[in-house]
Each structure stands twice: as structure tokens, then as C-alpha cells.
Amino acid sequence: MVKLRAAILKEIRQLKSDFLGLIMLFVLPVILVLIITLVQDSAYRIVNENNISVLIGNDDEGGSSQKLIELLDDSKMFIVHHTDVSEAELKDELLAQDMQMALYISPDFSEKLEAKAKSTSDLMMSELGVTETVDNGSTIQSPELDLYYDPVLQDNFTLSIVGILNSYLSMVESELMISSVFAEMEMETPPELMENMKNNQVAINRIPAQINGGKINPNSTQHNVPAWTIFAMFFMVISLGGNIVNERTSGSFQRLKTLPTSFGVVLTSKVVVFVVVALLQLTLIFSLGKFLFPVMGLPTLVLPSNIIGFILISILCSLSAVSFALLIGTYTKSQVQANGIGAVLVIIFAAIGGVWVPLFIMPDYMQTIGSFSPLYWCLEGFYILFLEKGDWMALLPVITFLVIFIFTCQFLTILKLRIEKLI
Amino acid sequence: MSTFESIAITDLKKRYKKSQIDSLKSISFNIPKGSRTGILGPNGAGKSTLISIICGILEPSSGSVKFTKDDGSTFEGNDLKKQIGFVPQEYALYEDLTLMQNIEYFGALYELSKDQIQERAKLLITEFDLLDVGNKKVKGFSGGMKRRVNLILSILHQPSILFLDEPTAGVDVQNKHAIINYLKKLNELGITLIYSSHHLDEAEQLCDNIILLNKGEIVANDTIDQLMNQTESKSLTELFLSLTNG
Numbered sequence: 001m002v003k004l005r006a007a008i009l010k011e012i013r014q015l016k017s018d019f020l021g022l023i024m025l026f027v028l029p030v031i032l033v034l035i036i037t038l039v040q041d042s043a044y045r046i047v048n049e050n051n052i053s054v055l056i057g058n059d060d061e062g063g064s065s066q067k068l069i070e071l072l073d074d075s076k077m078f079i080v081h082h083t084d085v086s087e088a089e090l091k092d093e094l095l096a097q098d099m100q101m102a103l104y105i106s107p108d109f110s111e112k113l114e115a116k117a118k119s120t121s122d123l124m125m126s127e128l129g130v131t132e133t134v135d136n137g138s139t140i141q142s143p144e145l146d147l148y149y150d151p152v153l154q155d156n157f158t159l160s161i162v163g164i165l166n167s168y169l170s171m172v173e174s175e176l177m178i179s180s181v182f183a184e185m186e187m188e189t190p191p192e193l194m195e196n197m198k199n200n201q202v203a204i205n206r207i208p209a210q211i212n213g214g215k216i217n218p219n220s221t222q223h224n225v226p227a228w229t230i231f232a233m234f235f236m237v238i239s240l241g242g243n244i245v246n247e248r249t250s251g252s253f254q255r256l257k258t259l260p261t262s263f264g265v266v267l268t269s270k271v272v273v274f275v276v277v278a279l280l281q282l283t284l285i286f287s288l289g290k291f292l293f294p295v296m297g298l299p300t301l302v303l304p305s306n307i308i309g310f311i312l313i314s315i316l317c318s319l320s321a322v323s324f325a326l327l328i329g330t331y332t333k334s335q336v337q338a339n340g341i342g343a344v345l346v347i348i349f350a351a352i353g354g355v356w357v358p359l360f361i362m363p364d365y366m367q368t369i370g371s372f373s374p375l376y377w378c379l380e381g382f383y384i385l386f387l388e389k390g391d392w393m394a395l396l397p398v399i400t401f402l403v404i405f406i407f408t409c410q411f412l413t414i415l416k417l418r419i420e421k422l423i
Numbered sequence: 424m425s426t427f428e429s430i431a432i433t434d435l436k437k438r439y440k441k442s443q444i445d446s447l448k449s450i451s452f453n454i455p456k457g458s459r460t461g462i463l464g465p466n467g468a469g470k471s472t473l474i475s476i477i478c479g480i481l482e483p484s485s486g487s488v489k490f491t492k493d494d495g496s497t498f499e500g501n502d503l504k505k506q507i508g509f510v511p512q513e514y515a516l517y518e519d520l521t522l523m524q525n526i527e528y529f530g531a532l533y534e535l536s537k538d539q540i541q542e543r544a545k546l547l548i549t550e551f552d553l554l555d556v557g558n559k560k561v562k563g564f565s566g567g568m569k570r571r572v573n574l575i576l577s578i579l580h581q582p583s584i585l586f587l588d589e590p591t592a593g594v595d596v597q598n599k600h601a602i603i604n605y606l607k608k609l610n611e612l613g614i615t616l617i618y619s620s621h622h623l624d625e626a627e628q629l630c631d632n633i634i635l636l637n638k639g640e641i642v643a644n645d646t647i648d649q650l651m652n653q654t655e656s657k658s659l660t661e662l663f664l665s666l667t668n669g
Contacts, residue, residue, distance in 0.1 A: 006531030
């Protein structure tokens with residue numbers, strides 16, 4: 001125990017003396033998580049909250065345009081902003097006000113929509129033999145709307161918006177048509193009929209595939225905080241990998257063989273110290289998510305209810321990062337090589353593991369490749385805890401992969417040190 | 424309590440993996456307690472391999488190394504490791520730590536108490552003129568200072584046998600002189616020295632017995648005087664060249 005304590009103290013002293021290493025371990029991840037979360041937050045809000053800021057330029061004074069705007073406003077999908085600028089200036093206004101979309105309603109919108117509805121209802125009445133045969137409406141011009149959008153928005157997103165607008169326009173047009181039919185019959189349109197039309201649409205129930213009825217959807221904080229914590233943990237390969245290479249090449253490991261101690265003490269001390277470092281990284285970055293992010297207007301990090309699972313996944317992620325660093329430090333021949341190979345591998349693992357871009361938006365083959373990344377499994381563990389309120393059964397594959405990964409790395413490390421006769 | 428008596432090396436062979444030749448070919452000799460043995464030879468003769476096998480860093484392909492006690496039994500395991508000190512050719516120090524922190528770490532691994540570590544550290548850093556830099560990081564030290572630290576870390580636990588693999592490589596004359604003088608003092612206290620070097624003048628100053636290796640074989644094993652007489656050499660260099668076909 002005295003030897004282990006001395007070895008741990010030595011590791012801590014070495015770490016404290018490595019100022020740049022400490023910056024890499026603690027300061028850079030903090031900067032990274034703040035910047036990336038701020039950058040990605042608006043995109044996550046679009047995806048998660050569906051609050052689309054839309055600027056409306058309405059030159060129409062009729063009731064149909066007002067009805068359409070009311071429907072957009074009531075939908076809670078849009079944040080409606082009104083403007084008096086002309087259509088020519090609307091595009092510039094859209095960009096100047098940092099909106100995502102602008103809708104221009106021309107002066108003849110209501111007139112044309114009402115004419116179209118009347119034409120359809122006249123035709124229907126004629127076909128039913130209630131009125132005389134009328135013109136089939138071929139001369140009626142359909143109204144048009146101009147939708148301007150920020151070019152960064154994806155096509156499928158703008159097409160979804162067009163679909164929503166069409167659905168609201170159909171509602172307005174149907175109301176007009178029914179009113180026209182009742183007017184033709186010189187009757188008042190029953191208000192309950194209109195209300196019925198509005199409320200009796202087919203309900204589509206959206207049910208997230210979550211366990212135990214968990215209702216938390218991912219936001220920028222819930223993705224970025226665990227993702228960049230894991231990235232920071234694995235980036236300790238620069239510090240620990242270099243530490244191992246130095247001891248291997250400086251003759252320290254050889255000297256240890258002549259001392260009345262086992263190499264296990266040295267290895268354990270490194271694992272203990274760097275697991276604690278990884279857990280400190282996690283505590284620091286998660287604290288930012290919980291306490292600093294809300295102050296900055298970012299979503300607050302909601303800690304998982306399964307605390308034991310959270311602690312276990314945190315420790316397994318830390319051990320995975322430490323074991324990976326030991327492996328790199330053992331199989332490389334110099335500190336430069338350890339830093340280069342280690343950093344590149346971590347970046348590749350992060351990219352394919354969904355740290356930068358969530359894995360679900362990648363193609364199938366990339367998702368398959370991604371499942372070979374230890375960072376993917378670490379992140380998956382936190383996703384299950386944070387987003388799906390996962391139970392132990394859901395965490396089991398994650399725990400299994402990480403335990404296998406840790407043992408494989410440790411086994412290969414010891415094997416190489418034995419081959420080199422260092423232990 | 425039994426004390427160290429001698430080292431018996433018997434029929435030691437070493438062939439590295441992927442090598443076609445033996446680095447050591449049936450080496451046998453004894454090192455008695457209190458001797459100062461120099462293992463000399465040209466590059467590739469097998470000096471470092473031999474020292475590494477004797478002090479337990481390398482496994483031999485065959486043969487044995489026995490550290491005998493005065494009661495006839497042998498030292499094994501950690502008991503043996505407490506008897507030996509090893510000064511490697513590399514610095515093998517933690518350069519990000521201070522001199523005292525290095526001493527504290529190695530002292531603890533040698534199972535010394537805190538008081539023992541402090542007491543011996545004070546003595547040794549004074550002896551080696553490093554008192555002013557005890558709390559300075561080793562990476563700022565000169566080559567000569569690092570060599571002295573290397574030696575301090577190997578004798579901290581007061582070993583019976585000290586292995587020195589090129590202990591003065593790359594140091595100036597003053598540091599070399601200080602190290603050699605200190606090694607002689609250690610020997611006077613009863614510590615057995617086993618020393619490997621290219622420096623023949625240094626070996627002449629320090630060693631009373633020479634084992635000359637060439638291509639993995641012992642070509643001479645005797646006192647310097649005896650060897651000089653046998654070969655009618657006027658200097659160790661002449662002796663060295665004549666026995667290694669230089």
C-alpha cells in the first residue's frame with residue numbers, strides 16, 4: 001500500500017508539473033463544449049422545438065390571409081413576425097432579422113382564394129342539380145404565396161414547411177367553400193360545422209421510442225456535454241500515452257525490474273490517477289452544463305435519475321479512455337508518435353462514433369462502422385441514461401462492450417510489455 | 424541474519440529472438456563479496472546483456488545466476504532485489520520531478536520509511552554536492568548531475584551489490600572523478616561493485632578484477648596485474664587490443 005501511495009503521488013506530481021498537459025485535459029474541453037454547444041444550439045432548437053421564426057409581409061386586406069396567419073400563429077410551430085416592407089425588400093429583411101423564413105401574401109390573395117372556393121362550390125352545386133350549370137372555373141386563377149427561406153435550411157425541411165402551409169390553406173379554402181355552398185342556398189353557415197371541421201382532423205399520435213415512458217428529447221446540451229466529455233477523456237492519450245512512452249524509453253521500466261516492487265503497482269497507480277482525472281473532467285464539464293449553460297441561455301443539463309448507472313458508465317468511460325492511452329503509449333516508439341497516432345485515432349473514433357454529428361443522421365454503413373468506436377458506446381451509455389431513462393437491460397450491451405474494450409486494451413498492453421521484457 | 428557472500432554465474436547463454444547467433448556463449452565465473460569487477464569488451468561483446476541478466480532485467484536462454492549467502496543458501500525474489508542496486512546506462516529518472524521527489528519515490532519502492540528516506544537523502548545529496556538543487560526539477564540538471572542522481576537512486580537502500588552499466592557516460596572529468604572516488608568509498612564499506620564500461624582508464628582506476636568479453640565469450644578473467652603480466656602488456660589498452668584481436 002505504501003508503494004502504491006508513493007506511485008500515485010509520483011503520478012500526481014508528474015501531472016501537476018505538466019502545465020500544457022493540464023490545459024489540454026481541462027481547459028480545451030471546456031472551451032470546446034461551450035463553443036460547439038452555442039454553435040449547435042439553434043440547429044437543435046429547430047429540430048427539437050419546431051419553433052420556426054417566420055416573417056410575414058401581408059399586402060392583402062381580405063379575411064383569408066388573416067385566417068391563414070391565425071392558423072400559423074395558433075399552431076405553436078411558428079413564431080410569427082409582421083413587417084410592412086415590400087416584397088422586394090422582404091428577402092433582405094429576412095436575412096437582416098436572422099429569421100429562417102419569410103412569407104409574402106399578395107394584395108389579391110383573399111380575392112383569388114375566395115373566387116377559387118366559390119368556383120368549386122358552384123361546380124359542386126351544379127353537379128348536385130341544386131343550381132343551373134355553370135362555367136367549370138377554367139378561367140379562375142389560383143392564388144400564390146411566395147416563401148423565402150434561409151439557404152442554410154435543408155430542402156426536406158423547407159418542403160415540410162410547404163406541406164404545412166398547404167394543409168392550412170386547404171382548411172381556409174374548405175371553410176370558404178362551405179360558406180359559399182350555404183350562401184348559395186341562402187342559409188347561414190352553422191358555426192358548429194366550422195368548429196367541427198377544424199377540430200375533427202385525423203389525429204396522428206407521435207410516440208417517441210423511449211423506455212419507461214421517458215419524455216426527455218435530446219437537445220444541444222444533452223448531446224454536447226457527454227459527447228465532448230468523452231472526447232476530452234480519450235484525448236488524455238496525449239498526456240498518459242506520452243508518459244508511458246517516456247518511461248519505456250528512458251529506462252525507468254528497466255530500473256523498476258531491479259526494485260522490490262511489482263509492475264502492477266506502477267500500472268495501477270497510472271490507472272487510478274488518470275481515471276480520477278477523467279472523472280474530474282466529467283464533473284467539470286457536466287457542472288458547466290448544469291450551472292453555466294442556463295445562464296448563457298443554453299438548455300440546462302438534466303442529470304439522469306439512475307445515479308448508480310450514471311456512476312458506472314462514467315467509471316467505465318474513464319477506464320476505457322485510460323486503457324486506450326496505455327495501449328497507445330505501449331505500442332508507439334516515441335512521444336511524437338504516441339501524440340500523433342493517439343490524437344488521430346481519437347478524432348476518427350469521435351467522428352464515426354457520433355460525437356460531432358449524431359450517428360442517426362449518418363448512412364446505414366456509417367452507423368455500422370460507428371459501432372466499432374469506443375466513443376460511440378460511451379456516448380450511447382449517456383444517451384440511454386439522459387435521453388431514454390434507460391434501465392439496466394438497455395445499458396447491458398454498453399457495459400458489455402466497454403468491459404471487453406477495457407480488458408482487450410489492458411491485455412494487449414501487458415502482452416507488449418512482456419514481449420519487450422519490461423515486465 | 425545471513426549476508427551476501429558471492430555471485431555464481433554458471434553456463435550462461437543468451438540468444439535474442441530473431442538472432443542467428445548467441446550474444447553470450449556459456450559464460451561462467453564467480454564474483455566474490457567486496458570485489459570490484461569490471462566487465463569490459465568492445466561494442467557488441469555482450470557486456471550490457473550480461474549485466475542485465477545478472478541483475479534480473481533479462482532472462483537468460485540457459486544457465487543460472489545465484490546470489491549466495493554466507494550460510495550457503497541463495498537470495499531470491501524481493502530479498503534479492505533489496506541486495507542489489509542498478510545504475511542503468513540511461514538516466515532512467517523522472518525529469519519532471521525534483522531531485523527530492525525522485526528520491527522519495529524510489530525510497531518508497533525500496534520499502535524505506537519516511538525518516539530513512541529523509542536521512543539518507545540528506546547524506547547522499549550532500550556527498551554528491553547536490554544540496555542546493557534538492558527541490559529543483561531534474562530536467563534542468565546537467566549530464567554530470569543526472570549521473571550523480573542516477574547513482575544516488577541506486578544506493579539509497581544501501582545494497583550489498585552495485586551494478587553499474589556505463590555509469591559515467593557523457594560526463595566531464597570532474598564528475599567522473601567524483602563518481603569513481605565515491606564508488607571506491609562504497610567498496611571500502613563492503614559493497615561489491617560490478618562495472619561495465621568502454622573507458623579503460625576508468626576501469627583501471629576502479630577495478631581489481633577484469634572480465635574481458637569478446638563476441639559473447641570470456642577471453643580473460645583475472646586481476647589487472649596478472650593479466651598484464653601474462654600478456655606482457657604495458658597498459659590496459661594494449662591488453663584489451665591484444666585479447667580482442669583489435
